Amino acid sequence: MSIFGTFLMLGVLQGAIMGVVLLAKSKSKPALFYLALAIFALTATLLRLSLFESTLDRTGALFAVPLASDLLILPLFWCFTLRVINQEITLSRRGLPWFLPWFVFFSYSLVFYLLALFEPTLNAKNTLALDWEYQNIRQFEDYITGPFNTVLGSIIVWKLFSHIHLIKDWVPDHLNERLKIYQIFLLMASLALIAVFSQFLSLYFLERTNAAPINKTAQLFYVAMVYVVGFLGYQFTALPRFKLDSDVAQEVDAFTNEEKTSLKSLFERGAYLDPNLNLNTVSRTLGLSANKTSSLIKAISNKNFRAYVNEHRVNAVKDKLQDAENAHYSILSLALECGFKSEASFYRAFKELTGSSPSEFKKLHQTQKVSFESR
Structure with missing residues (x-):
């Protein structure tokens, strides 16, 4: 042969x-x-x-x-x-x-x-x-x-x-x-x-x-x-399966107050802390389709699902970085605690939303705190 x-x-x-x-x-x-x-x-x-x-x-x-x-x-x-x-x-x-x-x-x-x-x-x-x-x-x-x-x-x-x-x-x-x-x-x-x-x-x-x-x-x-x-x-095939249409209405008025309140309440209760959170999970919790949930998020925040979740996670990390009780924890451990699943995704999201790295943010906050206390 x-x-x-x-x-x-x-x-x-x-x-x-x-x-x-x-x-x-x-x-x-x-x-x-x-x-x-x-x-x-x-x-x-x-x-x-x-x-x-x-x-x-x-x-x-x-x-x-x-x-x-x-x-x-x-x-x-x-x-x-x-x-x-x-x-x-x-x-x-x-x-x-x-x-x-x-x-x-x-x-x-x-x-x-x-x-x-x-x-x-x-x-x-x-x-x-x-x-x-x-x-x-x-x-x-x-x-x-x-x-x-x-x-x-x-x-x-x-x-x-x-x-x-x-x-x-x-x-x-x-x-x-x-x-x-x-x-x-x-x-x-x-x-x-x-x-x-x-x-x-x-x-x-x-x-x-x-x-x-x-x-x-x-x-x-x-x-x-x-x-x-x-x-x-x-x-x-490990990716979540969504049914998304590009022409769905995204105006705030297209959704009921109950739907908007339910979404905000879900994230206020810490849904973003789940590192495996995805659009399908949120949709099932709200009792809506993935299509409608994606449009609801876009309507109330002008963000897509990933950005909306990351905004909540980054804000949670920022709060922890500014809390003196967390001074002995590493930045990465705080990020993982707030729902991020990897160091790379955390640093990328933090930089996009704050314009600085987590360590720069922490250092800046500490400098501002010392400056305030010395007055």
Whole structure:
């Protein structure tokens, strides 16, 4: 087996393992079910490429084995995307149409493969392939795969990008690093689009020998995608799931006095002290949707959820720093006590809200206190 074929088989092996792991985790995170199936589909495609590289797909029971899943991978990623952004998958409207091209070609390939199994010789199988226009059908499938995956891939990238833009201000500070995984995933998806489009162009405009380096580079990229996408996909399912619309009213008058009082009272009672506090938690406590809660916070404070929570936490830290009884406590311990989950998020929020570092604030307060007492 060539070095290239070895890389493909490594991709098949790691894809199978990653798919099984994700499938096992899908009971607690349903979105992972579709990600696991997408990884399996990508793995099947890598296996087909490996068999083609070793010419095994033209012998015995492996002759024309229907492993081509190029038209199945992105529809499954589309379903995964819908679940990640908290949208239901309605097969008749959102999901099913994208599976139809794969279903048509797979059905044809499966019937042909089953018929070819009963042919005793390779010549008989090749004759059957000519009668069934097998090569022409497969070539037509290759021709439509590029445009199809480019269109659907672009929709997936746009959908994820829109979702990031919508939720980035509502994710708690301690999950901010997880949010960056979205951006990495978007980069990988964009690179995948470039790989797909390059293959598409090479198929149409280049000679087969000239297109080979482009195709092999794209296929090696898919090997890397098996592991990276599986890992990243699992990581960002840990983000809270919000249903947020960008066009919800944010005027104070749009909310009742009871709703505004309930929110203020919740934070006055120290809800911000919970380091795992997120928009969903606040929404459930208030008996409102996440969408309405986000708009309520924006209406009464002109801040997003993260900024609103951090303002309360920073004010609590400032009060403690000015209390002489807390002089023997470290600044970080006070910050953690007030709901911050990491030193980095605390220092960033404190600097944004006060214009100075916590140590500078503490030193300034002590100087002012000494100056006042000496009068």
